[in-house]
Amino acid sequence: MRLPGWPWLALSSLLIASSLAGAVRPRYGGILTVELSSGGTAIDPGGINTALSAPITETLVRFSSRGEIEPVLAVAWQHDPDFKRWRFSLRPKVTFHDGEALTGTSAAPSLLAALKQKYGEVSIEAGGQALVIASDHGMPDLLEDLALPNAMVLRKSESDPLIGTGPFRVTAWEPGRRLTLAAFDDYWGSRPYLDGIEIEFGAGRGRADLFDIPLGPARRILPEGLATWSSVPRTLLAITVSNAESAPAQALSLLMDRAPIVNVLAQHRGEAAFGLLPQWLSGYEFLFQSMPDVVRAKQLVSQLRAGPISLSYAANDVFLRSVAERVALNARDAGVTIQPTPNAGGNLRLVELQLESTNAREELQRIAELVKAGDGASRLDASKPEARYQFERSLLEDHRIIPLVHLRETYGIGPRVHFQPPPADPFTLHLEDAWIQP
C-alpha cells in the first residue's frame, strides 16, 4: 500500500533520527528509566503503550511502518481460494519467557480467543510448527486481523500475568504505579541493548531517561538541550454523537474552529482534523477540509428547540477539559448551549481514538464500529482508497463523529539515551533499539 504522506514523514523521521543517533557505537547494558503521566492500569502487550514499543509479546505478522504485512512469529502462510482455510508456518526456535517452545499448540489458545471475537465460529488445528485456521466463512482479512495488538501470541500463569516471546519480559508489576521489564536473553531476534526498563506511571517530574510530554494548559519547563521525539499524528480527538438526531451535531461540526485548538490548546502538537484518518494515513483528508460556517450553523440551530447538551470528557484530563470548554464556547456563538461534564454519559462525548496500526482500512473499520456505523469498512477493497474515501465521507455526513484534531505523541529523551538504528518509524519509538551511554 502506498501512503501519499510518506515521503514527508520519512524526511522528518530522518531529521529526528539524525539528532537522536549518537556518533558513538552502541553499548549493551543499563536500565532505561521511563516516566509516563498516565496509564499503568494494565500491562500493555506492546510493553509500554502504543507509541513506545518495548514488546513483551508478538503477533504472527505485523504492519510495517508503511502499512504492509510483514512476518514476525509466522514465517510463511498460504490460504485456499475462498480464504476459509489458512496455514501458517511458525518461526522455529522461538521460546516463551518461561522457556517453553513456541508451537502451534502453545500459540493456538490466545489466537483462538482473539479471532472468535471477530469471526465467531473459527477453529485452529495445531501440529508442530504449523497452525491451520479454518472457518465456514471466508477470512480474506485474516492477515490484517492477526497483525493487530489483540492477536498477540501469549500465555498466562498464576505467577506471571503475561508470558510472551518478545525481547522484553515482565519482572515486576505494580498496577498503576510501576512496571519493570528485563531483556529476554533467549529472544529469537537480536537481544535488546538495554538490560531492563523501569517504567513509572503517573509521574510528571521529567527526571527519567525518557518521559512523555502530555498535552494540557500547564507548560512544562524542559531542560536545556533536551531532545524530543514526536510521532506522526496518531490520536484522533473527536466528538462522538450518540443521539440519532444529526442537526445539533451538524451545527457543531460547522461551528468548530479547529485552528485555535491545534495551535493553542494542543500547542501545535497536532493537525486540524477534518477526516477520521490523518492525511499521512489516508492521503485524502484534505478533501474534507472546510472553514467554520457560523451563519449556516445558526440557521440549523434556529430550527431546533434543543435544550442544553451535555459534552462529557474523561475526568482529570485537563487537556480534554480545555478542549470541551472551547467547543462549548464555539457552540455558544451559534446559540447552542453545551455543558462540559466530566465522566458522565450524554449525547456528546469527547474521545481520544488512538491508531493501533498503520493500516488505513483496519483503522477506519475500527472507528466505524466505535461509532456504531455498521461494518461497511469490512467490505472495502483495501486496494481502493476511493472506496475508503466514500465510506469515510458517509461516516462524516452521518454526523455520528466530529473530528477535531489529529494529535501527535511527544516524548522527552534524556542525553544518555541513544538509538541504533536511529528511529525510522514515525509511528512507534522502538525501545528495543535504545541503548544507554554511561
Next chain:
Amino acid sequence: MDTAVSFRTKVFLSITATVVLAVWIVAAVVSTLVTQSFERRDAQRTAALVSQLQREFERRGVDVARRVEAAADSDAVQRLAVNLAGQPGSQLDTSQYFAEAQTLAQEQSLDFLELVGPDAAIISSAEWPARFGYKEDWLPQAEDWKAQGVFLKKEDLADGSALGLITVRGVKAGDKMLYVAGGQRLDKEFLESLPATDGMRLQLYRNFEPLPSPESLGSKLAASLVEDVRREPRELTRVSDAATITAIPLRGRDQQLLAILLIENSRAELANLKRYIQGSAGIVGGACVLLGLMLSFWTASRVTRPLRDLATSVREVAMGKWDTRANVSSSDEVGQLARDFNGMTEQLVEQRDRMIQAERVAAWRELARRLAHELKNPLFPLQITIENLQRARAGSPEQFDEVFRESTSTLLAELGHLKTIVGRFSDFAKMPAPQLEPVDVNQMARQVIQLFEAQLGAPGRPPIETKLQLAAEAGEVAADPDQLRRALRNLVLNALDAMPQGGALTIRTLRHDNKVAVEVSDTGEGLTPEECDRLFTPYYTTKQHGTGLGLAIVQSVVSDHKGTITVHSKPGEGTTFRIELGTANA
C-alpha cells in the same frame, strides 16, 4: 325576651373593661417603645455594616490593584510585551502564553486574570482558559486604566457569570498596549468576611442572574425589594414582622446595576419580646378579669342584696301582702330607700283600710237607697189602696164590697211584688258553691238562645237578630251548668235590655290554650268607661227598673268558677261581655 343586664354583670363588665383597657394601653405603649428601640438598633447595625462594606471594598480594591500591578510587572508579562513589541501587527504566536494567566492568577491569588493583546483579543484567561482569541472590546476604550481604579464587573465564565472586583493595568509593548485585567470574586466568601452580627443575614443578588424566587431569598419581602431596586436602583429598606431588610444597589463602572446587597436584620428577638409582652399582658388581663369577677361579686353582694330584698318586698306587696316590711340593713341610700318603702306600705295599708271603710259605707247607702227605691214603689199603691178602702168604708156597703175586692186584689199583687224583690235579694245572698262538671259551652249557648226565642218573636217587639258564632274546638269547661246557664241568661237579658230599639245579639265561643271564652255582644248604646268600672257593683244599674244584681250575680258565678269576666264597650258601639273559664281537662 328580657335583655336587662344585671347590676352584677354591669359591675363586672365595668371593672373588667377598665382593667383590660389599662393593661392593653400599657402593653401597647411598651411594645411600641420596644419596637422603636429595636428599629433604631437595626438601623445602626445596618449603617455600621454598610460602612464596613465600603471599607472592605476599599481594602480589597487596594489589594486587588496591588496584585494586578504585580502580575503586570511579572517577567512573563514583560516578556510577552517585549515579544509583542518586536512583532508587526498581530503576527506573534501567543499560544505559548495560553496558560500564563492561570499561573499568574495562582501566584497573585486572583480569581480573574486576563492577558489581552493590543487588538483586544484574549491571549490568556485564568477564569475561562478556553476563551483565548475572543475580544474584550471594552479594554481599549480607556486610556489610563490606573486612574480608573477598581470597579465592579460582571465576569463571564464557562459555567455562568460571576461578580468581580476588577482593575486593569496597561503594559507598554512598543507603540502598542498589552492589557492585564484581573480581580477577585465577590461571592459568599466575601459576604462571610463582613462583620454581620447575630440575627443579621447578608445575601448578594447578582443582577445578571434569573429573578430570585421568594424561596431562594428566604422571604417575599426580599424578593419584592430586589424587584423594586432593579426597577429603580436606590437604597431601600422594608420592614416585616419577621425582618427588616435593606437593599443596597452595587453598580459597575458605567453605573449599571450589577448586584444588590441585601442586609436582613431578623426581628425574631423583637417578635419574641413582643410575644412575651403580649403574653404577660394576657396573663395580667386574665388575672384582672378574675379579680374583676370576684370584686364584682363582692360589690354586687354588698350593693344588690338590699335591693333584691327590697324588690322581693315590692313583689309581695303587689301580691297583696300589705304587711310586708323591707329589711333596713344599712344607713346609706339603699337603707333610706328601704325605710321609705316601709313608710309607703304603711300609708298604703292605712289608705286601703280607709277605702274599705268608705266603700262599705257606700255599699250600705246604695243598698239602702235601692231597698228604699224598690220598696217605695209597691208601698205607694198599698198606701193608696188602703186609703181607698178607708174612704169606701164611709160609702155604701155595696160600693165598699166592690172596692174591697179590687183593693185586696191590688194589695195581694203588690205584696207579691214585694215578695219578689225580697226573694231576689235573698237569692243573691244565698249564692251556693258551684258543682263542677264538664259542660259543652256551645250546647249551653244554644240552650240559652232557645230560652229567649219566644220572647224575641213576640208581636210588637222590636226585631233583634241572634247570631251564634261557635267554635267547634271550644269543647267543654268545668262548670256548674245551672249557675253558668243563669250567668249567660243574665248577660243575654242585659243585652236585650240594652237594645230597646232592636239590634243584633251575638254569642261567640273561642278557645285558646287551656281557656274557653264565651262572648255576649249587643249593638246597643254602649257604656261609658265610668259605667264599665261600676258595672259589676251589686245594686248598681243603669236601667230604670232593675235590682243591679244581674251582673253582680254573673261576676259572682264566674269568680266561683275561678274564671274571669271582662267588658268592652264604647258609647254608640255596643257592649261585649267576655267570660273565660278553664277547660274541663285543664
